[in-house]
Amino acid sequence: MITEREPAPPTVTVHDVARAAGVSQSAVSRAFTPGSSLSADKRELIIATADRLGYRPNPLARSLIRGRSNIIGVGVGNLANPFFVQTLQLLCDRLEKANLRVMLFSAASEGGAEPSIAEILQYRIDALVLLSVGLTSRLTEECRRAKVPIVLYNRTTSPLAGAPQDVSCVVGDNRTGARAIAAHLLGGQHKRLAFIAGTAESSTNAQREAGFTDYLAEQGFAPPLRESGHFNFEDAMAATRRLLLRPDRPDAIFCANDTMALAAITVARHEFGLDVGREISIAGYDDVPMAAWPCFALTSYSQPAAQMVSEVVRLVQALRTVPDAHEALVCPGNLVVRGTTRPPRVAP
Amino acid sequence: MITEREPAPPTVTVHDVARAAGVSQSAVSRAFTPGSSLSADKRELIIATADRLGYRPNPLARSLIRGRSNIIGVGVGNLANPFFVQTLQLLCDRLEKANLRVMLFSAASEGGAEPSIAEILQYRIDALVLLSVGLTSRLTEECRRAKVPIVLYNRTTSPLAGAPQDVSCVVGDNRTGARAIAAHLLGGQHKRLAFIAGTAESSTNAQREAGFTDYLAEQGFAPPLRESGHFNFEDAMAATRRLLLRPDRPDAIFCANDTMALAAITVARHEFGLDVGREISIAGYDDVPMAAWPCFALTSYSQPAAQMVSEVVRLVQALRTVPDAHEALVCPGNLVVRGTTRPPRVAP
DNA sequence: CTGAAAGCGCTAACAA
DNA sequence: TTGTTAGCGCTTTCAG
Numbered sequence: 001m002i003t004e005r006e007p008a009p010p011t012v013t014v015h016d017v018a019r020a021a022g023v024s025q026s027a028v029s030r031a032f033t034p035g036s037s038l039s040a041d042k043r044e045l046i047i048a049t050a051d052r053l054g055y056r057p058n059p060l061a062r063s064l065i066r067g068r069s070n071i072i073g074v075g076v077g078n079l080a081n082p083f084f085v086q087t088l089q090l091l092c093d094r095l096e097k098a099n100l101r102v103m104l105f106s107a108a109s110e111g112g113a114e115p116s117i118a119e120i121l122q123y124r125i126d127a128l129v130l131l132s133v134g135l136t137s138r139l140t141e142e143c144r145r146a147k148v149p150i151v152l153y154n155r156t157t158s159p160l161a162g163a164p165q166d167v168s169c170v171v172g173d174n175r176t177g178a179r180a181i182a183a184h185l186l187g188g189q190h191k192r193l194a195f196i197a198g199t200a201e202s203s204t205n206a207q208r209e210a211g212f213t214d215y216l217a218e219q220g221f222a223p224p225l226r227e228s229g230h231f232n233f234e235d236a237m238a239a240t241r242r243l244l245l246r247p248d249r250p251d252a253i254f255c256a257n258d259t260m261a262l263a264a265i266t267v268a269r270h271e272f273g274l275d276v277g278r279e280i281s282i283a284g285y286d287d288v289p290m291a292a293w294p295c296f297a298l299t300s301y302s303q304p305a306a307q308m309v310s311e312v313v314r315l316v317q318a319l320r321t322v323p324d325a326h327e328a329l330v331c332p333g334n335l336v337v338r339g340t341t342r343p344p345r346v347a348p
Numbered sequence: 349m350i351t352e353r354e355p356a357p358p359t360v361t362v363h364d365v366a367r368a369a370g371v372s373q374s375a376v377s378r379a380f381t382p383g384s385s386l387s388a389d390k391r392e393l394i395i396a397t398a399d400r401l402g403y404r405p406n407p408l409a410r411s412l413i414r415g416r417s418n419i420i421g422v423g424v425g426n427l428a429n430p431f432f433v434q435t436l437q438l439l440c441d442r443l444e445k446a447n448l449r450v451m452l453f454s455a456a457s458e459g460g461a462e463p464s465i466a467e468i469l470q471y472r473i474d475a476l477v478l479l480s481v482g483l484t485s486r487l488t489e490e491c492r493r494a495k496v497p498i499v500l501y502n503r504t505t506s507p508l509a510g511a512p513q514d515v516s517c518v519v520g521d522n523r524t525g526a527r528a529i530a531a532h533l534l535g536g537q538h539k540r541l542a543f544i545a546g547t548a549e550s551s552t553n554a555q556r557e558a559g560f561t562d563y564l565a566e567q568g569f570a571p572p573l574r575e576s577g578h579f580n581f582e583d584a585m586a587a588t589r590r591l592l593l594r595p596d597r598p599d600a601i602f603c604a605n606d607t608m609a610l611a612a613i614t615v616a617r618h619e620f621g622l623d624v625g626r627e628i629s630i631a632g633y634d635d636v637p638m639a640a641w642p643c644f645a646l647t648s649y650s651q652p653a654a655q656m657v658s659e660v661v662r663l664v665q666a667l668r669t670v671p672d673a674h675e676a677l678v679c680p681g682n683l684v685v686r687g688t689t690r691p692p693r694v695a696p
Numbered sequence: 697c698t699g700a701a702a703g704c705g706c707t708a709a710c711a712a
Numbered sequence: 713t714t715g716t717t718a719g720c721g722c723t724t725t726c727a728g
Contacts, residue, residue, distance in 0.1 A: 408705080
């Protein structure tokens with residue numbers, strides 16, 4: 001005898017399954033609730049019946065009563081940076097595997113997430129993950145009231161990342177990375193260094209800048225020249241032009257992310273005719289896929305996106321049961337040397 | 349007297365507002381339901397009270413009863429192509445503005461969306477938008493049963509896009525675009541043309557290939573050489589190598605998207621030392637932001653992402669009220685000539 | 697272990 | 713125009 005899908009009503013409910021299996025609705029509910037007590041054979045019967053009828057628990061009803069939805073809110077800022085695209089894709093996959101849904105919203109401008117975030121919170125989301133988005137106090141406050149834990153990705157609350165407060169964060173080791181870049185550039189015998197910064201409010205930028213500048217100071221170098229590229233291609237092109245037009249043109253530029261470094265390469269090469277890697281060194285941060293393309297061969301500091309995403313998912317899961325188990329995680333990366341920076345002079 | 353937010357209970361419901369405003373719960377509900385009949389002053393009073401109490405309707409409860417959630421399911425395939433990233437960001441913004449939520453899921457491999465899609469459908473989503481994802485018959489069937497309309501982006505159901513069936517689609521004018529590219533390449537006096545294809549099942553690839561090949565045939569040219577790049581960078585690099593190693597090396601390559609064209613440029617230039625734009629012409633499709641970068645200056649056919657997304661949103665809205673108002677929309681683009689293709693010989 | 701019953705927060709007839 | 717009433721589909725005490 002073949003068990004076929006029966007011609008079910010448009011929407012199958014616990015009732016239908018209960019009747020068909022000759023049990024109570026509660027039994028059906030319990031069959032779909034992992035921890036609940038139900039005899040094995042009954043559970044089996046119910047699952048089979050449900051299956052035959054094409055029943056699936058309605059997550060809306062479930063969320064309504066449980067006060068929790070299995071949905072994770074994910075806010076993205078600017079997806080122009082491939083690093084965040086990669087992260088988003090990883091995050092999406094991993095959350096799906098953890099049986100969590102993703103509710104996506106854009107928060108293009110810093111703090112511009114405000115209007116829709118309140119709406120998202122109403123869905124009783126389990127957590128809010130912010131990619132490349134800053135935190136406003138109003139947002140923090142709203143989340144606190146709604147008891148929705150926040151996980152920042154690639155950002156910290158305060159630039160100086162003190163003890164975990166009531167938001168979590170997962171970041172790369174920006175200071176160490178920037179110091180590694182600085183050391184590498186100094187190894188190439190560069191004398192006039194420059195830094196192209198991201199946005200001012202970004203903790204990530206602050207840390208990368210501090211790491212870079214501090215290392216130079218420790219080695220007895222003057223502070224680098226500084227221009228702002230706001231983490232985007234166009235502004236970084238303009239910033240590079242300003243740097244390269246100076247009488248004291250820098251001989252090495254560290255950009256706070258790869259997108260800006262690619263812009264710097266483009267300008268140096270195509271507008272100033274410079275041989276990047278010989279006449280000038282350029283380094284970025286993130287190690288996006290494009291950095292490895294032969295036409296760029298950008299020296300960069302790689303961020304372990306996969307690992308960082310794993311930590312985010314782990315945190316999200318943990319926060320689901322213990323809402324205040326906040327952590328501040330720092331994931332180490334590694335320097336990837338390619339052709340855009342002059343190799344270190346080997347000691348004789 | 350200042351109206352302050354009162355120390356509200358953790359979750360404010362219609363009841364609380366009703367009591368505070370001295371009206372019934374239904375009145376409160378109506379105040380938040382646009383079309384319902386309620387006296388203006390009562391509505392005003394209720395809104396004010398709700399506001400003071402910090403009340404917001406619970407979308408979960410609302411969706412449960414209405415059988416519709418204001419959520420749009422969005423499935424993304426491979427985000428390696430910036431065209432889809434751009435689209436996703438636009439889509440996200442526009443849907444937010446239309447007061448619709450986005451539930452994101454990944455469908456990395458063709459037809460790999462299957463497991464989680466059933467789960468998403470349970471949320472009684474208003475529509476399913478598929479970016480760069482093919483449609484399997486099982487998926488179609490499941491959506492039909494759940495009465496969830498499907499909108500395909502940049503894909504059609506059957507490669508030959510007959511009359512609209514029970515899925516909608518919004519696509520670029522691939523045939524025309526590919527013909528324009530072909531005409532442009534022939535104008536540059538190229539004789540041995542090649543095509544680097546995307547994936548076989550993609551209607552987009554089929555249309556671009558057909559447009560290209562047909563035009564060549566019409567002009568009395570032999571069919572182009574053909575290699576598969578599967579729409580991705582690495583495979584396209586390999587495909588380009590195979591083409592350029594042939595004794596009858598092509599003098600012009602049309603790639604089914606920009607990502608592959610960038611790969612082709614990279615290989616031609618860095619592995620074969622070719623002067624792209626003089627010794628060989630390369631053209632892509634989509635006109636992603638990178639195509640305009642000076643280091644590439646890729647000739648491409650621009651797809652109007654913003655307009656296509658607007659159409660998607662319009663369709664989604666229409667389908668919300670009339671679930672079978674399906675359409676098949678074709679948005680025209682335009683040729684963008686840059687440096688990677690030899691300019692047409694001007695008639696003397 | 698199991699069923700009955702009471703809601704989660706809201707909407708939508710149905711009367712008034 | 714308004715309030716009353718009955719659920720949407722599910723979970724979860726509370727008895728048994």
